[in-house]
Amino acid sequence: MPQDVASVLHHDYEVTITDCNINPRDVVDVFHNLLKEKGTRFLVKVPKGRFVDCLNIIKRIHSTFIFISLTVIEDSVDAVGVEPIIVKPLKEGEGG
Amino acid sequence: MRKVDFIITTDRSMMTNHRGKEFLGFMTTSPPIGMPENLWRWIAAPKVPVDEWGRPRQAPYGLRKIEAALQDAGFSAEVIDPDYVKKYITAAKAVLIGHHDYFALNSPSIEYWMLTGKEPLNRKSFLSFIETVAYYKRKYNPKLKIVVGGPAAWQWLYSPTYLEKFMVDTIVEGEADRVIVDLARAIAEGRKTPRYILVGPRDVPGLDEIPVIKGASVNGLIEIMRGCPRGCSFCSVTYKAIRYYPLSKIEAELKVNTSNGVKGGVLHSDDVPLYGARGVTPNVDALERLHRLVKRYYRDFTWSHAALATILYGEERFKLLSRLADLILDENQEYMGFQTGIETGSKRLARRIMPGKSAPYPPEDWPEVVVEAFKLLHEKLFIPAGTIILGLPGETPDDVVKTIELVEELRPYRSLIVPMFFVPLGSLRGEGWFKPIKMTIEHAELLREVMRHTAYWSKDIISRVYMKGIKYTPAKILLIRFISRVEKIAEAIKPEDILYHVENVTGRQAITMTA
Numbered sequence: 001m002p003q004d005v006a007s008v009l010h011h012d013y014e015v016t017i018t019d020c021n022i023n024p025r026d027v028v029d030v031f032h033n034l035l036k037e038k039g040t041r042f043l044v045k046v047p048k049g050r051f052v053d054c055l056n057i058i059k060r061i062h063s064t065f066i067f068i069s070l071t072v073i074e075d076s077v078d079a080v081g082v083e084p085i086i087v088k089p090l091k092e093g094e095g096g
Numbered sequence: 097m098r099k100v101d102f103i104i105t106t107d108r109s110m111m112t113n114h115r116g117k118e119f120l121g122f123m124t125t126s127p128p129i130g131m132p133e134n135l136w137r138w139i140a141a142p143k144v145p146v147d148e149w150g151r152p153r154q155a156p157y158g159l160r161k162i163e164a165a166l167q168d169a170g171f172s173a174e175v176i177d178p179d180y181v182k183k184y185i186t187a188a189k190a191v192l193i194g195h196h197d198y199f200a201l202n203s204p205s206i207e208y209w210m211l212t213g214k215e216p217l218n219r220k221s222f223l224s225f226i227e228t229v230a231y232y233k234r235k236y237n238p239k240l241k242i243v244v245g246g247p248a249a250w251q252w253l254y255s256p257t258y259l260e261k262f263m264v265d266t267i268v269e270g271e272a273d274r275v276i277v278d279l280a281r282a283i284a285e286g287r288k289t290p291r292y293i294l295v296g297p298r299d300v301p302g303l304d305e306i307p308v309i310k311g312a313s314v315n316g317l318i319e320i321m322r323g324c325p326r327g328c329s330f331c332s333v334t335y336k337a338i339r340y341y342p343l344s345k346i347e348a349e350l351k352v353n354t355s356n357g358v359k360g361g362v363l364h365s366d367d368v369p370l371y372g373a374r375g376v377t378p379n380v381d382a383l384e385r386l387h388r389l390v391k392r393y394y395r396d397f398t399w400s401h402a403a404l405a406t407i408l409y410g411e412e413r414f415k416l417l418s419r420l421a422d423l424i425l426d427e428n429q430e431y432m433g434f435q436t437g438i439e440t441g442s443k444r445l446a447r448r449i450m451p452g453k454s455a456p457y458p459p460e461d462w463p464e465v466v467v468e469a470f471k472l473l474h475e476k477l478f479i480p481a482g483t484i485i486l487g488l489p490g491e492t493p494d495d496v497v498k499t500i501e502l503v504e505e506l507r508p509y510r511s512l513i514v515p516m517f518f519v520p521l522g523s524l525r526g527e528g529w530f531k532p533i534k535m536t537i538e539h540a541e542l543l544r545e546v547m548r549h550t551a552y553w554s555k556d557i558i559s560r561v562y563m564k565g566i567k568y569t570p571a572k573i574l575l576i577r578f579i580s581r582v583e584k585i586a587e588a589i590k591p592e593d594i595l596y597h598v599e600n601v602t603g604r605q606a607i608t609m610t611a
């Protein structure tokens with residue numbers, strides 16, 4: 001976990017988004033699957049300086065799931081062409 | 097020069113005590129109607145007294161909680177009046193801003209906006225304030241962090257233009273008592289901060305992590321519990337754990353307020369008569385102890401919210417309202433006001449979207465529960481301000497007709513009724529706020545009925561119980577004149593006219609003004 005993530009929230013999963021233009025529904029599908037695995041606390045990484053560009057995705061998550069915790073940081077690389085969504089489970093104590 | 101690391105503040109529509117009358121706060125959610133803006137502001141949002149350092153004598157409770165959390169953690173953090181923010185900007189690390197309705201997208205602002213076609217006062221006031229803060233940041237302190245939070249934090253996600261224009265660094269949504277300390281630490285240490293934090297139900301602070309306020313809150317408002325067990329499908333409060341403040345914590349906040357000259361207040365909860373309850377059965381003993389305690393400190397007080405089913409069931413089973421009325425109403429207090437959710441008069445819709453709202457009564461009894469509770473409240477001098485929601489998912493014209501009939505049945509009972517439009521967040525993307533609900537002739541008729549009800553009873557409430565005393569005379573005269581005008585319009589207007597007006601004039605104007 002990066003040391004500079006400022007949040008007391010612990011996270012069950014880290015979801016890295018490398019392309020803000022992907023269909024928000026794809027991200028929602030990923031979240032649905034993670035919820036089935038009992039994850040409710042997510043650290044979402046979006047490309048540096050692209051938070052506003054990724055707002056469509058964040059809004060969709062926000063309006064679909066009202067019982068999750070979310071921390072969004074600008075940390076991933078803007079890399080169209082690689083996997084647009086990368087999921088990593090976090091161990092207890094990580095992500096805080 | 098005095099230095100504060102964390103400036104906690106908001107605009108004037110929030111940093112005011114509304115002349116000691118919480119319900120005048122509703123005026124900030126509307127554009128000025130029938131009088132100049134300055135006069136409207138003067139009535140609804142006068143400046144609060146401050147000390148020599150620009151610290152308000154009373155400040156919104158949510159800001160006080162953030163201040164307390166940060167001070168308890170050892171930070172230099174203070175609530176500062178918006179007129180004094182500039183003095184602290186150069187040396188500050190962050191400005192933390194809270195609001196109930198940043199861009200007037202919540203009810204009832206959005207309804208007033210749609211019906212009048214003019215920007216509500218709270219939005220105008222906030223935009224001018226944040227513009228100034230962003231200017232200070234650009235000019236005097238580019239490293240300053242701007243953090244926004246409070247119940248309307250979500251609105252920033254839907255306002256990307258403002259997010260960039262006003263250089264907002266972090267949005268914090270949800271109960272922030274705990275997370276704000278960690279965020280402040282990151283800011284103080286110069287570490288990178290998240291852009292958005294949503295505190296979900298699993299991460300809400302426990303009772304011992306909720307701090308006791310350090311300075312007086314606006315109109316003596318204090319929290320007594322968090323959470324609600326009723327499970328309405330359109331409400332996020334219900335997903336959070338229920339936490340009842342122990343009386344010692346409540347007393348500590350009462351002491352803070354009274355030692356700062358506050359004489360009355362508001363007990364805040366989503367259902368005050370459920371304080372200390374198990375499920376939806378009121379705990380009479382806990383409630384009596386709570387009210388006795390509050391009455392020892394406050395001359396008069398109101399509840400923020402209460403559920404009608406709790407009130408009716410409590411009375412039928414324990415004579416609860418009668419017992420509480422005996423404790424509350426005395427020579428210092430003639431009435432008790434609070435907000436409550438009616439939402440719909442349709443049994444079908446009640447069963448579908450809020451089956452727990454009427455519990456322990458079945459949802460099929462909902463309209464009767466509302467009428468019986470209003471009747472009881474009228475008799476006991478409790479004055480509810482009931483919300484109704486237009487455009488709930490799955491609503492049919494017949495459901496709206498049922499709500500019109502319910503509003504008509506409530507006419508004999510002293511109360512206010514406030515309409516709200518249901519706006520599904522998910523379908524708002526880039527479309528403007530007013531597309532999701534298609535106004536129908538039934539909605540227009542309901543709005544007219546509500547206008548009639550509320551204008552009729554507002555005049556009675558303002559003149560007979562709410563604004564007694566010579567100091568309120570000027571504001572009272574202006575308000576009564578305004579309400580009489582609304583009443584005349586409500587009597588004469590046809591539903592077709594309302595529908596035409598919203599569809600072709602004001603609604604369109606409002607759509608073009610959203611960010």
Ligand code: SF4
Pocket residue numbers: 324325326327328331332333334366403437453
């Ligand atoms: S009763 Fe009110 S606070 Fe409780 S779940 Fe329903 S709408 Fe929310």
